[in-house]
Amino acid sequence: MSNMVNLTINGIAVSVEEGQTILEAAEKLHIKIPTLCYHKDLCVAGNCRVCVVEQVGNNKLVASCAMPVSEGMEINTNTLKVRNCRKHIIELLLTEHNEECTKCYRNGHCELQELAAEYQITNQDFIDLVPDKNYTVDRISPALEKDDSKCIRCQRCVRTCAEIQSVGAIAVAHKGSDMKISTVFDRALDEVVCTNCGQCIVHCPTGALTEKSYVEKVWDAIADPDTHVVVQTAPAVRIGLGEELGFEPGTRVTGKMVSALRRLGFDSVLDTDFTADLTIMEEGTELLTRLKRALVEDDPDVALPMATSCSPGWVKYIEHKYPEYLPNLSTCKSPQQMFGALAKTYYAKNIGVDPQNIVSVSIMPCTAKKYEANRPEMKDSGYKDVDFVLTTRELAVMIRQAGIEFEKLNDESFDSMMGTGSGAAVIFGATGGVMEAALRTAYEIVTGREVPFENLEILPVRGLDGVKEATIKIEGTVDDWKFLEGVELKCAITNGLENAHQLMDNIKKGESFYHFIEIMACPGGCLGGGGQPYPVDDEVRLKRMQAIYNEDSDLPIRKSHENPEIVQVYKDFLEEPLSHKSHKLLHTTYVKREQY
Amino acid sequence: MDFQEKLVHDLVAKHGTDRENLLPILQGVIDQERYLSEEAILKIAKEMSIPAADVYGTATFYSFLDTDPRGKYVIRVCKTITCAMKGKNQIIQAIENFLKIKVGETTIDKKFTILQTNCLGWCHKAPAMLVNDDVYTELTPESVVDILREYREEN
């Protein structure tokens, strides 16, 4: 155990580990110190100064987020001096800030607004600096918007983009009064290395970074009597949505969500879980085919490890940063896009609606999905496969606007045809989930037996660790897959692009070898996605993760290939995995992109 | 490889790709080109494996690492207190009149850019200015024109 340090905060004694900060010590005493630039996910910046406290014997105030504790330290967090300074600092931030709070996307969800309310900033004596600033507003991207007039320069986004995501699309530029958060030469986010992951949004305390909202467009579609509006919901939405609507993190609201979607007026409420299962069928078969080519046919051109392609943030990342590995990406479209392609073909035909009149909406924990739906490749149905993508947060907005008392809703079930998902599909929402789902199916195809894990829970691939590894020995293969007998299938799973970067570098250097890697752009996987409710930290992510796994274990069907709707779609429409039709509708290609 | 690409390539080869070599490399480009073009920044970012936004953000922190096009001779007139007291404004006016451009602008022949800068450290010999790296002190509206005429006439 490390050394303990004794100090007092507001006269209360506390003992914390050496190296901890005053802020952490105060947390232990349940003394709240306001913060803005501080975020548990990120390194300490110490630049907003709103967390200043008084240290007896120090003639300056100290930033509690950055100041380590020391023996005998006496701290006061609530003196007149501290309060006056904090109030000044909040007032100063407000003078640089576009104070159109009632017209702001983050109205009611803004940390600056909350602090201003807490400190009762009722009159502004200082001079409004906004009119003289030449603030940039970037609304070009289909996924994200950046409004510098709302920025408080806390640099949480910059640290997120660099530390968690290893992308570096934005940085701090210029100095003094001109200092701002900028892309290279202040280009639009859509024209740089940005992966649209939206982690900057989740970490932004104000409305400076937001998703591009399609709420109004979806309302328009619903109101149009000539359109048939289908909605799909991703696995992680059902365990995140509750947080936006008054529930504790980790509350499963699947049934209420379906009920709410129906009340919003969607013509058909379907489930991305269905195409998550379909992804397993396609991607699992693709993996086995690649293994066969590599192991039996000695084909030197087969790209291994095969990498998952469900996460559009990761896909764009590899397109920018590791284009030489594009052949390693599974050609499978993400579940969202498979759904979109089927909605305007298979589904349209079955219900007898002209696909031209179908508006396909998806609810995603993700902002990169907005970008993905707009990729030029995503029109294989002959139409735009997915018309509008809403985040979990935007769905909550619609539910509130509709006056639905969410917590009082009864549980309802998804509509049939593309509305059934297995437990394997639900866990797509957590890091390691795609891997686990794939193994549940692939192992069984190859050996005729269930994966050798109790209750199908492949624990080594679960959890928030940055890089997880698993090796599964394949034994007792059925005749078709004899070539895999005795093969140790090596897998790796990462979440967060910084971890993906580490993994890819190891692979590139030849230090690691894998057959199959699952990469999710966001920390924790989709449950920690850029479209999920804020605030978020690992504590919240773990709660959401538990909810996902509970959802899985409560479902009657736990394996993708046992999903009856999957069996049906192959029988009626797709024929078999990797069939000609599958290739046309469910698979895609990638492009090399510039590095900046 | 064009001249600029070669310049960046050679600078990176000379200094190395570690981050602490970024400033010398940026300065090396400035020495030759007087400003950091978009192409130069992107090339440096690529060669050093630093995000381009980060290179841009670093460059824009330093007032001598211009990211706007500049003339062959960048004139920086000190505007800090002592120079301001000792007639900096008249010096600027004389330069503007002589070059027929305003502060912040570059002559059409791309030979001169006029800028103002913070304390140059010649307060006892104010007013002072830099032309690229060379210092001129105790300027008068006449002497500054003489100095610039020499620059203009040299070839």
Add this chain to the structure above:
Amino acid sequence: MTTTKKQLHRIDLIFKNEQDCKEILRNALARSNQEVINEMVNSGLKGRGGAGFPTGLKWKLTAEQKVDEKFVICNADEGEPGTFKDREILTRVPHKVLSGMAVCAKIIGARKGYIYLRGEYKFLVPNLKKELRRFHDILDELGLDFRVEIFMGSGAYICGEESALFESMEGKRGEPRNKPPFPTEIGYLNKPTVINNVETLAHSYTILKYGAKKFRELGVKDSRGSKVFSVSGDTPIPGIYELELGMSVQDFVDDFGDGDTKAVQVGGASGFLVPRKRFGKTSIGYQGKLTGISLPTGGSMMIFNSSRSMYNVLNNYLDFFEEESCGQCTPCRVGCQQLLKGIKAVKRGEKPASYLDQLLKLTDTMKLTAKCGLGQSVANSFSSIVENFREEMIY
């Protein structure tokens, strides 16, 4: 030149033409580290960049770090308005500075040293390089494994702040770091680093040559030794002068003023403005012999005569700070903008005179909460000018 009754004692130590640095180094290197540290501590030398941290202690703390790689850095990012003495020292006696660096390197165990030279002084490089070659030969002769390189700044005042300087050398924006940790533990490339001002290092040469005792004879209690002053503004004799610490501003004005001195800015834009009525009560140093206020300084003395508008002076300073703030912390970035816009608004009558009091309160907050010395010290000039020349701010 003005003739005055009692001229301040001119010291001639730093710029004295002494070419015996090989001797000095040989002697210093022969002594034990402890001995040299004691000599430095006993001299009472404090950092001449303005902050005044005891130099001997800095060396001692860094020497105590059990780390293989350490650095000595000479801070030549002289950017404080009104300061130009480091340029002169590096021009005339660079070998003294280098000798100080070498002795420090030996004591703390550094093999690498840097001179962080501000971009505005690039013209010094050819000469310095020549001097470095000569100096490295001497080190080779003496068997000291130490090399000094020049690192160029690129026009950013804040890089004179030591942790910002490290960031800049590491190829980043020159944004000050959180402290602690201090450079003696975690400095350049996260290694223990001694960073000293040019003049401080030159003084260490004097101390090594003449001994701590002789150095202590100069100056007053807590402000030992001489100091190089950069004198500018409304004076018939602007320039660089080595004077004893502890003098009163009155004595200084008698010597250097033009007979009509209204105020003296001590310590540059981040220092204090001393109005005429306080000349006699203010001394220069860390603690003066007089009972009044004593002002530490990096050596900038700017003299203003009665023709000068103190509003214009303050406006000029605030323009400077608004641009040169690194921009990362709220109180400094926004505070500087507010102060600048605020005095203009008062002057134009858009804000009442009482708004000045509000701005003074704001400078208190800046002083208490800014992340580094820049933001903390904007209050110095602001409050000393506004409090003493309030009418000039309004009318």
